Amino acid sequence: MSAYIQGRNVNLTFRPPNRRPVRALQNFDIDVNEGEFLSIVGPSGCGKSTFLNVLLGLAKPDSGDIMLGGKRIEGPGTDRAMVFQEFGLLPWRTVQSNVELGLELKGVATETRREVSQRLIEMVGLVGFETHYPHELSGGMKQRVGLARALATDPDVLLMDEPFAALDAQTRDLMQVELLRIWQEAKKTVLFVTHQIDEAIYLSDRVMVMTKRPGQAKKIFAIDLPRPRDYEMRVTREFNDLKLEIWNELKDEITSR
Template structure:
């Protein structure tokens, strides 16, 4: 089970100097169903990453509640795997040692952790590079390793913060396709933050479009298109135009 419920979540940051405050999120509410793929889009600075970090338990909301399967989220937990834009791999550990890290922290023996990790290394196509160090890998391969590390804990929810944002267009498209294959195979709930409308339309079941800061839900756009989606099809282009129009409206509010 991986059902996430966000109810009236707000986040206010207090500046270190002076009495100023920044309202990052205001009264955000939505539900994510078990096994659903959600993309979150919005203008820069609208609180997308802040919201994802609160769901991950890395930050705390000022008000409101977030639950996973009805249980309030109060901190980090292996049930919620996080993949960052910057790969966040330990440079002194090989691919397999990076993937086993979370398992070892849970008290699983090194031998069992390696056996378990190899399944996920194979899943992301890095079986020939399991003993390589991050500096020996391309950006796309490093991100595959980061995804394998998150999946190795067998989370109920996979949280992804612009994981392909630093990659070239071709590698990005390849990894989008690979991610969808993994998602369909593992039936995992996925919440994916992106700046790319194209990426959101190709990947998601629904697109959550956020307003300018303070971030609120402007509109939830269903993506009722069968997969795999042809990126240049009339249906995809029509949906892309609809989402772009929503974002353009927010640009003029600044």
């Protein structure tokens, strides 16, 4: 029985012109179950974002297999969608139009697009801002748009590349709560890349720690904390024990340069 998302021996080396090649991923293995929330933490530049781009179909590995639901990933597809750290909203489109982008590219009819975008705008709490442009929104609101846009094409897998890193601490806490609610409602498989151990534990079923570059899976922690999780859970003993364990694993990778 193979996992829903399965990566085996994935290797990827960047070869920028006039620069040294950089090995981003080396023999990277990963298994993700359907409907699972898996976070990946690792030192800066360890290849975690690269792996999300491979899953998304924007980057091609030099070797190795990545399967999704039994099918090899060959390029972008509407079964996956990414939420980007820097939001990636088109500045000339309103909130509604940004949310509808993926549907528009798929050729979905206007009325259907309207229905879907309206439902998602409600879900992420942006009712009343449909005709606003991105520059009129706060960071947290922009990322709500990013999330709604990713969900609009109803993907099976949601890829999140440090989605809350550009937000202030309070907005981030709020967005984490919202994300859990939406995840439970929408029932997606989520791969969540972050630098924050707290965030990873709070959100995830499992947390993967990666080695420094070239990135490999170092250790996977199962987070057996009960759901639904509340904010207060972060000060419990179990939470902090896990945090320390993960930190110890990560520490060596960050300090041994």
